[in-house]
Amino acid sequence: MFFNWDMPGLHGNGRGLAESSRNMSAFWTRFARTGQPSAPGQLAWVRYDTTRRATMLIDTQCRLADDPNAGERRLWQALD
Numbered sequence: 001m002f003f004n005w006d007m008p009g010l011h012g013n014g015r016g017l018a019e020s021s022r023n024m025s026a027f028w029t030r031f032a033r034t035g036q037p038s039a040p041g042q043l044a045w046v047r048y049d050t051t052r053r054a055t056m057l058i059d060t061q062c063r064l065a066d067d068p069n070a071g072e073r074r075l076w077q078a079l080d
Helices: 017-034 070-079
Strands: 054-057 063-066
């Protein structure tokens, strides 16, 4: 999460690991400083709400997904 991508066994070993780690670090650092998560060259991270459920999927090229695990979320809600 905090640009420690080279620690064996912690994150895996796929392509783009350093860049993904750099993006995650940038989002968290900016959030800690300003209250608004962002990373250079990445999409704006929109405020979460329960209508859209916009979720940032962090990778080498980050993307927003609306309610990406909707089926799983509805299952858990049904068990409540």
